[in-house]
Amino acid sequence: MTGSLRLLGGRLPGEDGLVDVSIVDGVIVAIDARGASDGGAPAASAPAPAQRTAAPSPRDAEHIDLGGRFLVPGLWDNHVHFSQWAAVSRRLDVSAAGSAAETAQLVLQACRAAADGASGAAGGVGTSPGAMIVGFGFRDGLWADEPTAAVLDAVAGPRPVVLVSGDLHCVWLNSAALAQFGRAGHPTGVLREEEAFAVHRALDDVPAETVDGWALDAARAAAARGVVGIVDLEMAWNPEVWSRRAAAGHDLLRVEFGVYPQHLDRAVAEGLRTGAPLVRAGGTDDDLIHVGPFKVITDGSLNTRTAFCFDEYPGLEGRADSHGLLTVAPDELRALLERAVAAGFVPAVHAIGDHANRLTLDAFEALGGGGSLEHAQLLAETDLPRFGQLGVTASVQPEHAMDDRDVADRYWAGRTGRSFALASLLAAGATLALGSDAPVAPLDPWVMMAAAVGRARDGREPWHPEQRITAADALAASARGRDRVRVGDVADLAVTDADPLASSAESLRHMPVALTLLAGRATHRAL
Structure with missing residues (x-):
C-alpha cells in the first residue's frame, strides 16, 4: 500500500486542458479537469463521474505539481539482457x-x-x-x-x-x-x-554483489527514462538472480524473467510458470518480480551472417552455412514448445532470418497459436498475416534497423522492404511489443519509439519510410498496449516535458522524463 497521491496540473497527450489525477494504494481512482474535484466539470478525456472512485481529500494525500507536463503510461522494455x-x-x-x-x-x-x-x-x-x-x-x-x-x-x-x-x-x-x-x-x-x-x-562469472550493484545502477537509469518494467532474457538461472536482488532491496522495476531450454527441467520441477510471482524467502510472493516466457533461440543474427534465410548471403555462396545457421531443428523446436506450454509457460522464440521466422510460425501454428516471436527482422510477405491469425506477438527492436540498415542493404539486398516491417505487421493485425535487446541497443524506450516513428538517425534520410508507425502506436507498443492513462489502471506512470504524440522522432529520442511512478511510488523524480 502506498497511501494517497495527487498529481496536479498535468496534461494527457493529444488532449486540451489540465487535469488532476488521484491515486489511492497504487491505483488511479480519478482523473479530473483542473478544479473539477472542487465542483468543476470533469475532463473531456476522463471517465464519467459515476465511474470515478471518490478522490482522497487533499489534506490526506501527497501532492505533486506537474506544471503542465504530460502524463503517459509507464514504459516497458520487452526484451533485455539486464546483467x-x-x-x-x-x-x-x-x-x-x-x-x-x-x-x-x-x-x-x-x-x-x-x-x-x-x-x-x-x-x-x-x-x-x-x-x-x-x-x-x-x-x-x-x-x-x-x-x-x-x-x-x-x-x-x-x-x-x-x-x-x-x-x-x-x-x-x-x-x-x-x-x-x-x-x-x-x-x-x-x-x-x-x-x-x-x-x-x-x-558473467562476476561476484554477485558486484553485478547486483551494477544492476541497481542500470535500474535507476531505466527509471529515469520512464521505465517501469523489463523482460529479462539473460541465459542464467534467473530465479536465483532476482531472488537475491529482491532480498537486497532492488525495487525500481517490475521484472519478468525468462527460462531457457537448459533450465526447463528445473523450472518444471520447481513449479515455475509464466505469470507466477517469484516466491521470496519465507514463502511470500514478490509483487514486482514474476516468471516470464520460455525462451528458445532458433537462428543467429544479421551482423554475424548467421540469421537463417531462404537466400544465400552474398560472398558465402556454396558454403554449408551460406543461408545462415538454424540452431534448433523444427521437430526439436516443436517438442520443446509443447513441453513448455504444457507446463504453463508462454513461449518466446528468437528468429531473425525469414526462413527461421517461417519455421517458428509453423511451430506456433502447430501449438494452436500464442506466444511471442522475438526480433522478426526479415519476414516473407505471406507470413505477415500469420501473426494476427495466430495471436503471436511481434516482439521487435526498432533501433536495430538504424544500426543494421547498411549491413541489411548489403546482405539482404532486394529484401529490405520486408525487413523490420513494423507498419506491415500492424496492418496485418499483429500486436507489437517494442524492446531494445540491451546491450545491443540502449535500454531506453524513447530511443525505440524514435526509431519506429522516424526510421532515421544521425541526420540520414529515413530508411524504408513506408514502415514507419505512428507515435501513438509506438507508445502503446512500449506500454503493454496502454495507449493512455485511465481510471482503474495501476499507477505505473511517466511524466514527460513534451507531448509524445506531437513530438518529432528526434525529440522522442531525447524526451525529458520528470517523474516515474511504480504503483504510485516515485522511482525517479526530477521536479
Whole structure:
C-alpha cells in the first residue's frame, strides 16, 4: 500500500486542458479537469463521474505539481539482457571502429592505459599483464579486413582480450583468451553462436554483489527514462538472480524473467510458470518480480551472417552455412514448445532470418497459436498475416534497423522492404511489443519509439519510410498496449516535458522524463 497521491496540473497527450489525477494504494481512482474535484466539470478525456472512485481529500494525500507536463503510461522494455547491459559500461567500447585494424588500435590504447595504471580507461581492466580486457560493440559485417586472433595478439601480447560483438552472437578472442577459454589453436579467434554464448556465460562469472550493484545502477537509469518494467532474457538461472536482488532491496522495476531450454527441467520441477510471482524467502510472493516466457533461440543474427534465410548471403555462396545457421531443428523446436506450454509457460522464440521466422510460425501454428516471436527482422510477405491469425506477438527492436540498415542493404539486398516491417505487421493485425535487446541497443524506450516513428538517425534520410508507425502506436507498443492513462489502471506512470504524440522522432529520442511512478511510488523524480 502506498497511501494517497495527487498529481496536479498535468496534461494527457493529444488532449486540451489540465487535469488532476488521484491515486489511492497504487491505483488511479480519478482523473479530473483542473478544479473539477472542487465542483468543476470533469475532463473531456476522463471517465464519467459515476465511474470515478471518490478522490482522497487533499489534506490526506501527497501532492505533486506537474506544471503542465504530460502524463503517459509507464514504459516497458520487452526484451533485455539486464546483467549484460549493466556490465557494458564497465567494458571497453569498440563500437566506433570501422575495421579490425581500428579495433586493434583501441585495444592497444586500453593496454597502454592499464600499464600506466589508468584502469578506468581500459574498460575496468586491471593493471597486471594477465588481467583481461573485455570490450563490446564491434560490428564486422562491412569491414574490409578480417578479425583474427593474430590481429589482437600483435597489440595485446600475453594479456587476454575478449571482444563481444554488438549483436551478442559473436566474440573475438586473442590467443591468450582462447587458451583461457579452452579454445587454444582456434583458426581465427572468432567464435559464433553457441561457442560465443559459452564465453558470455563465463564472463558473467562476476561476484554477485558486484553485478547486483551494477544492476541497481542500470535500474535507476531505466527509471529515469520512464521505465517501469523489463523482460529479462539473460541465459542464467534467473530465479536465483532476482531472488537475491529482491532480498537486497532492488525495487525500481517490475521484472519478468525468462527460462531457457537448459533450465526447463528445473523450472518444471520447481513449479515455475509464466505469470507466477517469484516466491521470496519465507514463502511470500514478490509483487514486482514474476516468471516470464520460455525462451528458445532458433537462428543467429544479421551482423554475424548467421540469421537463417531462404537466400544465400552474398560472398558465402556454396558454403554449408551460406543461408545462415538454424540452431534448433523444427521437430526439436516443436517438442520443446509443447513441453513448455504444457507446463504453463508462454513461449518466446528468437528468429531473425525469414526462413527461421517461417519455421517458428509453423511451430506456433502447430501449438494452436500464442506466444511471442522475438526480433522478426526479415519476414516473407505471406507470413505477415500469420501473426494476427495466430495471436503471436511481434516482439521487435526498432533501433536495430538504424544500426543494421547498411549491413541489411548489403546482405539482404532486394529484401529490405520486408525487413523490420513494423507498419506491415500492424496492418496485418499483429500486436507489437517494442524492446531494445540491451546491450545491443540502449535500454531506453524513447530511443525505440524514435526509431519506429522516424526510421532515421544521425541526420540520414529515413530508411524504408513506408514502415514507419505512428507515435501513438509506438507508445502503446512500449506500454503493454496502454495507449493512455485511465481510471482503474495501476499507477505505473511517466511524466514527460513534451507531448509524445506531437513530438518529432528526434525529440522522442531525447524526451525529458520528470517523474516515474511504480504503483504510485516515485522511482525517479526530477521536479
